[in-house]
Structure formats: structure tokens, C-alpha cells
Amino acid sequence: MAQTLIQENYDVVVTGGGCAGIAAAISAAKAGMKTLLVEAGSMLGGELITGLCIDGALNARGEWIVGGVLKEILDEHERLGGYIGPVKDWRLIWYVCVDPEIMKLAVANVVRRAGVHVWMYSFAEDVVRRGDEITGVVVINKRGRVLVEAPVYIDASGDGDIALRAGAQMMISNDKGEFQPVTMLFRIGGVDTMDLLRFCVDHPENLAVGESEWMGASLTPKECAQNLYDQGQPAVFFKANGPLITGGIERGELQQTALIGIIPVSSERKEVSVNTTRVANIDATDAVALSRVFSDLTDQAWRSIAFMKKNIPGFEKSYFAGLSHRIGIRETRRVVGDYVLTGDDVRNARKREDGIGKGSHHIDIHQDGTKQVRIPVADGGSYDMPYDMLVAKGIRNLYVAGRCMSADREGHGSARVMGPCMAQGEAAGLGAALTLRGNQPGDLRSVDIGQLQSELKKQGAIVDGTH
Template identity: 55%
Template sequence: MEQRLKQLDYDVVVVGGGSAGVAAAISAANNGSRTLLIEAGPLIGGEMLSGLPIDGCLSTRGEWVVGGVAREIFKECDRLGGYVGHFYDWRTIWVVSVDPEIMKLAVVNVVRRAGVDMLLYTFAEEVVVQDGSVKGVIVLNKNQRTLITAKVFIDCSGDGDLAQRAGAPFESGGGNGEFQPVSLVFRMSGVDFGRLMTFVGENPENVAVAENPYYADISREEQVRRLVEQGYPKVFFVANGPLIKQAIADGDLHATALIGIGPVSMKRREVYCNTTRIADVDATRTDQLTKALPDLMDQVWSCAGFLSRRVPGFEDAHFSGIAPRIGIRETRRIMGDYVLTAEDVLEARKRDDGVAKGAHHIDVHGSGTKQLRQPIKDGGSYDIPYGSLIPRNLTNVLLAGRCFSATREAHGSARVMGTCMAMGQAVGTAAAMVSKSNHMDVRQVPVEALRSRLKAQGAVIDGTH
């Protein structure tokens, strides 16, 4: 005899505890809604815990285009001693660097302060839908299966699981079934930063700089000099440079488009390393994602050895950590009331219905050494309209994070963590507005009122290039 389902009820339920989900849950709770954040893993924060820099928070011009909840999390990280800094990489982007171990603490502190309830180790396995309205999700954990009802649901699952199961249309990967590579970030500590950056300055042919036309009036040599002298060990070693090309030819390194290195702790002399990649893994297929892990681990270990043997500054460094999960660049894109386009991104388009901003270049990785990068006009930012966060066919569901509505190229810009947090704040605030009203359709939110509330709570909505 089947046990009767336990039931919980909330105003707003957020599925997925990555950067978008954390921001959405905090925002919904800060705006007065009883909010539950559901996460399948043991920690919240997603890729913010990987060691990667948090891209998309500033434009190429150095203007902050993401504020509000993101800045609150950075402030908490700084209070605990884990905010490394924000700076230009002299390639294409401004980055925000944090200590991922401190970020684990900071994210939980801010979520708790907002009054968000959490369920970790909990998988949303079934969606209850009636006439385009999600009535509840059935979740599974060690307690038992539980039906959770709410007025509004926010899909921050990354893969668009909730919206897809509720009947929203979607696209996956590229037109020929290809997917951007999955990666596993690792860390090295005890790095001699000075020696590393001296090597960069003396061997600029190995380094990616001067790729953004906004700084075209500054010579490549001058950009390398500024990169070396700015005080942070931030560098991209490129695949067509002699260092990596020879290592790949010698079998000393896997085929890769780059080795991205940046600081996570100045005290520990620790950097993240972003280089591993396995393309065309459908990460919604658990068997495929699981199969990728051993090969990614092999790439981590071989790259750590390569750095120690061939890159000055790493002679006495040691392997110090690995991301808590495989990094996924793309799976499903849920089709919404509006589909953000490459032209919206590249032309830095502003909109009256914009509720978040993006500033990362179009960045679509391929197999091996392939990567598409296209900068935004004049180093500016673009607006993400509210309609890109509303899935078609559903009345009380919102989207944030890499499952939002976009073409593949536009998604390649907006999938980064800073932009995901901006989207999360927007939909968390909108969900709270819906939950306090008598109507249930998220499309009835007055966008101008939403924009005003977001601005009042520190989000960046206008006033940027």
C-alpha cells in the first residue's frame, strides 16, 4: 500500500541552487514571500564554488552591470576575507575573483539571512500541471516523496527540468546535435605569481590579449605590459601558441582551446585552472555525464603535471583542489515569450522591458581547440527582456540561468554566473509580486513596476553603455 504523500506549501519555490537559483530565492524572500530553495546536491552556489571567476558582472568598459543580490554576496565574501578583486583580463572581459572555499560560507550566510528555507539532497522528480499552471512538484529525498505546492515556481535547474516536464518547448545544443564541452576546474597552490607573470611578459606569443576592439587604440605590447603589472596572476595560454601547441604535439597535454589561470587566494598563492574539456556530452543524459568524469579527471592530472614541468612559477606548486561537480555550458534552452538573439547581444540593445543586463562576449566552445568569441559593440551591455524569462505555455513559471530563452549564440553570452544572478534577482522579485497579488499569470506583472523595484533594491537596470 502506497504511503500518502507528505505535503508542503510555499509562496515561491525555486528549483536549482546555483548562482541563478540562489539569487532568485534571496530576492523572493527579501520581497516578502515564503520561499523554498530545492537543490539536488549537498551545497548551494553552483559554479561559484568551482574557483572560476564570476564573469558578466562588469562590461568591457569596466562598468558594473550586475548589482543587488550579487553585490550583497560579494560583500559577504569580502567580510570573510574571500573577495580577491575585480579587474580586466586584457583579453575580452572584466572578472570578479573570489575564494571558492569562502564563497561556500558566504552564499549560505546570505540565503539564511534572507529567511529562505532549503532542501538539499532533494531531486524534483515530477511536475503536477493543470491547464498550463504548475500546481506542485513532487520531490524525492531520504525522508520520502513530498508534494510541494506554491503560487509561483522558478526554474533555475540549468537544464530547464521543471519547465520541460511541465510542457514548455525547448531547444538543445547546436543544430546538428552538438554540445559545448563539459569541463572540470581544478586549483594549484604555492604558485610563484611573480615568476609566472614574468614568463608571460617575456613570451607574449603564448598569451591571449588584445581581442576586444574597444581597446584597439592600445597596442598588444602595452596590453601585455598592463596584464603583467596589474598585480593579479590572470592569464590565458592559447592553443595556437608554441607552449600549448608543442605540449599537445608531444602528448603532454590534451587538445584544448586554452588554459585559463586566475587567482582564488593571494595568501595561499592559489590559482584556478580551466582547461579540461569533453565535447558533445548531452548532460541531461546521466549516463553520458557520468562517463565523462574519469576522462576529465585524467585531463586534470595531466594538466597539473604539465604546468609543474613546463610553466615557470609552477615548479613548486601543488594540486590543491577540484570543483565539486562537472561544469556544464549548455543543455536545454527553454523557449520563452521572447528569444534573445545574437543581434541583441552584439548590438548592445537596450529595451523598455529589460529586467537584467549581460555584458559577456558571445562565447561558444567547440570540440578540441575550437572556440567562437564575438565582442559586444563598444564594450557595452545589453538588456535581457522579461519575456525571455517566461516559458511558453505556462502561467506561473519563470526561468533564470542557462535554461533561459535565447538562441545558441546569445546563450553563449548570457550563461555566465554574473548574468545568471541578475536574471535570478529579476524573476525572484517578479515571483514575489505575483504571489502577493490575486492573479496567477506571471505575464501580468507590470514590467515598469518590476524595473522600479529592482532598481530600488540595487539591481543595475539602466545607465550603462
């Protein structure tokens, strides 16, 4: 029997409740727009709540380059407790370290306060397009099939689901068809931080440190390790070609990996998050393939915990504390926008008059086995993300933000992390509001970029004034 479509209307519809999506929805709702946020899963926040640190919110010089919605969420986290904040790894970048359990509450509080309408457990399955305009998105959940109509849509799905169904041009992977590895983050409690850091000082040959002039390139690895010790936080990256990981792989105790990344998530619980599991060349838009690899990743996580307890001081009395609520995906589809962010933009720290946010994360492309590309941004600075990279080419009223952004593979390798994704989402949400207030509602190319930049700065976003 054919199912009758329910019909609803909003000013702005955002698909995807990860970093970019929540920033977009909050920004649009705070600007007075009736905003719907559609999320297929059971929680809002995406990578913010997996245990991963927030990359790309500060440049290598330690300057904040992302504010606005991100700062509001971090302020709420700090109010609730458990916030750690910026930590240096003496490798390439600064991280913002958060407690994923408290972050779940912080995200929910800020989304609610902004007045966003949220549909969780809901999937945007189809698009209605007339000419160069999207006129509706079909959302399915246990309520039924709902046709949601709005003047502006924001695709923050990570995989470009709305853009694909609307017929936008897409980019996938590279010319070899490779995909960066998928990852399952896990957490370990009861870690003795100072024992771990003493091990780093005694065995600096294991550390990925001093990879930029702003992170100790003029220092010896031991001096960098001493700086980590003095910082007093368990923010440690063991490199693939160091004896610790090489020995573990040779003995069969550890999977082939580019790193063991250890990041603090809770000082109170002596808890860290670990990034080391990986399975490469999985097309994460294939639900069957992605589901099949889940058990491989959890097996790797359990083996990694045993390896760390046996081989890394500070972990002897540690215990398994938690698993990410989802598989971490680095890349799938990228949408072609009116501008494609490039690796040259990133590595040269290119500034632009039409910048609506900043990125500073190095070009970061994980590969199969133990390989990883890491190319820093020039002078420890940041690059500007142009407005046109948010606008889906050939479609009048569709923004793309977050992992499905318009970028080549190198540009994406930097801008895919949480800091710049939230800046993209915030700009898209406010841009949607500006076009709906203007003379050509829904025409994203009619937005006055200068006005958008001014309004972004009023709500605390960082558009200029940094290296």
C-alpha cells in the same frame, strides 16, 4: 507498496541552488514570500563555489552591470576575507575573482539571512499541471516524496527539468546536435605570480590578448602582457594556437584544448584556478554519460598540472590544491520563453524598455578540440535582458532563469555566465513577489514591468545607466 505523498505549501518554489536559483530565492524571500529552494546536491552556490571567476558582472569598459543579490554576496565574502574582486585579462572582459572556499560560507550566510527554506539532497522529479498552470512539484529525498504546492515556480535547474516535465517547448544544442564541452576546474597552490607574469612579458605570442578595443586592440601583445604584469594578478589566458599549448599537444603532454585559463582565487595561499580540461558533445542530461566522463576529466586535470609545472615559470614549486565539487556544464536544454534572447541582441548591445537586467559577456561557444567562438558586445557595452525571456511560453506561472533560459545558441553563449544568470534569478524572484501581491496571483504576464524595474533598483540591481 505505494508511497504516501507528503504535502507542503509555499508562496514560491525555486528548483536549483546555483547562481540563478539562490538569487531568485533570496530575492523572493526578502520580498516577504515563503520561499523554498530545492537543490539536488550537497552545497548551494553552483559555479560560484567551483573556483570559476564571475563573468559578465562588469562590461569591457569596467562598468558594473550586475548588482543587487550578487553585490550582497560579494560584500559578505569581503567581510569574511579573501575577496580579490575585479581583474582585467586584456583579452575581452573583466572578471570578479573570489575564493571558492570562503564563497561557500558567504552564499550560505546570505541565503540564511534572507529567510529562505532550503532542501538540499532533494530532487524535483515530477510536475502536476492543470491547464496552463503548474499546481505542484513532486520532490523526492530520504524523507519520502513530497508534493509541494505554490502559486509561482522558478526553474533554475540548469537543465530545464521543471519546464520539461510541465510540457514547455525546449531547444537543445544546435542543428548538428553538438554540445559545448564539459569541464572540470582544478586549483593549484604555491604559484609564483611574478615569475608567471614575467614569462608572459617574455613570450606574449602565447597569450590571448587585445581582442577588443577596450582590451588593448591598439597595443602589441607584448604591451598587453606588460599591462598584465603591472596589474600583478595571475589572470592569464594562454591561447590554443600559441607555441606553449601547440607544443604540449604535439608532445602528448596536454589534451586538445582551446585555452589554459588561469585565474587568482587566493592571494594568501598563492592559489589559482585553472580552466583547461574539456570533453565535447556529451549530453549532460544523460547521467550515465556524464558520470562516465568524470574520470577522463580528472585525468586531464592531473596531466595539465604536470604540464604546467614542467613548462610554465611560476609553477615549478606549485602543488595540487583542490578540485571543483562538480563537472562544469556549459549547455543542455533551453526553454522557449515568451521572448528568445538572440545573438543579435548581444552583439549589438541592444537596449530595451522592458529590460530587467544586463549582460555583457562575449558570445562564447566552445567547440570540439581547440576551437572556440568569441564575439564581443558592441562598444564594450552591455545588452538588456527582457522580462519575457524569463516567462516559459504557454505556462501561466513558471519562470525560467540561469542556464536553461530562453535564448538561441548565440544569445545563450553570452547570458549563460554567472553575472547575467544572477540578474535573471533576482528579477524572477521579485517578479514572483509582485504577482502574488497583485490582482492576478501567479499570472506572470500581469506583472507591471515598470514597477518590477523600480523595485529591482531599490534593492541595488542595475537595470539602466550603463553603456
